[in-house]
Amino acid sequence: MEKDRFNDLIKEKLGNINLIIVSNREPTAHEYVGKKIKAVKSVGGLTIALEPILKNLHGTWIAYGGGGADKVVVDSGKKIKLPEGEESYTLKRVFLTKKDLNDYYYGYSNSVLWPLSHTVYVKPVFNSDQFLAYDEVNRKFADSIIEEIKERSDKNGISSENIIWLQDYHLAMCAKYLKEYDNELKTSIFWHIPWPNPEIFSICPEKTKLLEGLLSNDLIGFHIIYHCQNFLRSCEWELEAQVNWADYSITYKGHKTKVMPFPISIDAVHLNHIAMSEKVDEIIDETQKNDEIIEPPYEYLAVSVDRLDYTKGIIEKLMAIDKLLERHPELIGKFVFVQFGVLSRVHIEAYKKFNDEIFRLSDDINWKYGTSEWYPIVRYFKQLDLEVYMAYYRLCDVMIATPLHDGMNLVAKEFIMSDTDYKGMLILSRFAGAAKELYDSLLVNPYDSECFAGKIYEGIMMDKEEKKKRVSKMQNIILENDIYDWAYNFLTALYLI
Numbered sequence: 001m002e003k004d005r006f007n008d009l010i011k012e013k014l015g016n017i018n019l020i021i022v023s024n025r026e027p028t029a030h031e032y033v034g035k036k037i038k039a040v041k042s043v044g045g046l047t048i049a050l051e052p053i054l055k056n057l058h059g060t061w062i063a064y065g066g067g068g069a070d071k072v073v074v075d076s077g078k079k080i081k082l083p084e085g086e087e088s089y090t091l092k093r094v095f096l097t098k099k100d101l102n103d104y105y106y107g108y109s110n111s112v113l114w115p116l117s118h119t120v121y122v123k124p125v126f127n128s129d130q131f132l133a134y135d136e137v138n139r140k141f142a143d144s145i146i147e148e149i150k151e152r153s154d155k156n157g158i159s160s161e162n163i164i165w166l167q168d169y170h171l172a173m174c175a176k177y178l179k180e181y182d183n184e185l186k187t188s189i190f191w192h193i194p195w196p197n198p199e200i201f202s203i204c205p206e207k208t209k210l211l212e213g214l215l216s217n218d219l220i221g222f223h224i225i226y227h228c229q230n231f232l233r234s235c236e237w238e239l240e241a242q243v244n245w246a247d248y249s250i251t252y253k254g255h256k257t258k259v260m261p262f263p264i265s266i267d268a269v270h271l272n273h274i275a276m277s278e279k280v281d282e283i284i285d286e287t288q289k290n291d292e293i294i295e296p297p298y299e300y301l302a303v304s305v306d307r308l309d310y311t312k313g314i315i316e317k318l319m320a321i322d323k324l325l326e327r328h329p330e331l332i333g334k335f336v337f338v339q340f341g342v343l344s345r346v347h348i349e350a351y352k353k354f355n356d357e358i359f360r361l362s363d364d365i366n367w368k369y370g371t372s373e374w375y376p377i378v379r380y381f382k383q384l385d386l387e388v389y390m391a392y393y394r395l396c397d398v399m400i401a402t403p404l405h406d407g408m409n410l411v412a413k414e415f416i417m418s419d420t421d422y423k424g425m426l427i428l429s430r431f432a433g434a435a436k437e438l439y440d441s442l443l444v445n446p447y448d449s450e451c452f453a454g455k456i457y458e459g460i461m462m463d464k465e466e467k468k469k470r471v472s473k474m475q476n477i478i479l480e481n482d483i484y485d486w487a488y489n490f491l492t493a494l495y496l497i
Contacts, residue, residue: 002269006484007056013492016161018152019059022141022174023167024105026091027051028082029067037069039084050167052267053487054089062144065093066101077151078144094144096137103133105170106347113169115350116204117193118311118405122350124204131206135173138213142177149185163494166217168192173213179255188219188494190262193407194433195227198237207238215241215252219494221262223407223433228259258497262490263437266413268475268482275390275418283391296374298336300460303396305340305389305411306403308381310354313402313429313446314339318361318377320452325369325376328457332369335460337400338378340389393418398459400427401434402446408433412441413478422468425459437477440470 001009010017027047029040041047054061065071065078070093074080078095081087096104107130115122149162166174166189175187201207211234214220222228228248235241241252248259274280287293294301302321306312321337339362345351358379366375393399393415401412409432416426416438426441428434435443442455 001482001484001488003052003056003267003484006488009488010057010491013495017057017163017491017495018161019054019057019163019165019491020062020145020148021050021054021059021165021167022062022145022171023050024064024109024170026063026065026067026070026093027061028091029065030069030073030080031067032069037073039082040067041083050487051089052270052483055083055086056088058089060090060092060148062092062094062141062148064101064105065095071095092144092148094141096140100133100137100140102347103127103130104137106345108134109170110345111348111350112204113172114193114311116200117169117196119194119196119200120311120404122310126205128205131209135209138171138173139177141171142174142181145174145178146181149182162186163491164188165190165490165494172210175216176213179216186494186497187217188221188490189214189217190221190264190490191227191231191407192223192264194405195222195230195234197230198234201230201234202237207234211235211239212252215239215250215255215257217257218497219490220257220259221490221493222259223261223263224436225261227407228261231259258493260493262486262493263433263481264408264410264486265478265482266410266417267484268413268417268478271390271414271417272420272475274387275394275420277387280387280390280394283387284394287391287395293380294336294338294378296336296376296378297333299334300331300336301392301396302335302337302398302400302456302460303340303392304337304400304402307344308341308351308355308358309344310350311404311406313404314341314358315354315361316404316446316449316452317400317402318358318365319449320446320456321376322365322368323449323453324456325365327453331460332376333371333374336374336376336378338380338392340384340392341379341381342383343381389414390418393424394421396424398425398427398456400456401432402427402429402444402452403432404429404446406432406434410434412438416471416474417478419471419475422464422471425462425467425470426474427455427459437481438474440473 031040079090079092082091111125116124164187178185178187232243235250236243241250243250250257362377366377399415412434428441429446430443444452444455
């Protein structure tokens, strides 16, 4: 859906709604650079997906303010207008203590809910005190939302126009406190990660409280129908709730919650235009003359862009590349794989061990196959501008997006819309939500190193016409269900409840 069409439909169907989006991560942080303050935009999938919507609707984004200069730039209401120079929406910050952050974010959110939902055999670390902190921080977010609603109501006197859209697993309890303030508020949550099957979820000591918190929402969205089904089954197992499988709804303590799939996407047209821009062309030209990131020479290039997280299948990628070079020694000296990444959650022990394993395994593979002039694995763990990533998307022969489990995987979609030269082929995990749409990619089970290596080789050797045919089909699928379709479908579903 085109941006203008989206705006017209929102005005036509929803009128002048006051949209409040709430998330843990903020779209822009403010940091000190020397004595100056710099706005640093998040490159995460959540920001890429949601900021265009808020800009179009002139809404409010409420998020944790973690930047070093975040408190300095906001007004007395903890707000700032964004983006700089455009000022089309409001960012309102919630400030947390170090203890809040340690127990709520690093603790319960990412040591319990994250591994529990992703089924990657990392044991959740349950801690009842951390759940209490998680619950209390959810209350702080709810208080901030209520404060915003009251302020808007004082200005225009129309509280019914407020629509609350919570984002992700950090805020499972938030709607409960919003409903306690005003039971008529329309509240919703989009769960960006998978929902586990009921057997796995049943081990969580706080399972009943989490489900009750989530069922305070009027609408719960997941990426794919399978995750919806898992959630409904969990409610059947754990609660005396009435589950209606005919319309995917749950009635609990007199309140009805709809559960629906909304596969998230990207601003496809915008990203496609950036990929074809002069700036990206210039980066490609400069890279081909003097590549400052990839030192070893190559004939075939594979790339991956991941947050350094144990769910992303980075270890499995390295094992597949080891198998590839073992099976195809003719690629030695010709093939290079570059893993772009950003360090993540290093305060958590499981992440420290995971990062150490990446370094150990990639060093072993480089020693095993490398020569004095060439080695196969390049690690580049620094944040880059979007245009640089797009340049490498256009330069590569294969793009590898193979999480062990993922709600969607927007990087795969970004690559497809950037592949304007049809040089590259997408290798995609069957366990990513995107596999339900991008079925013309080369789908793999990342745990199967033999098959994985074979798909990398197939992608490298695939002729350009076949790549063009497959990529064109996937581009059309993304264009037919882009970020605006996702937002429109979710918001209209909520509005009509």
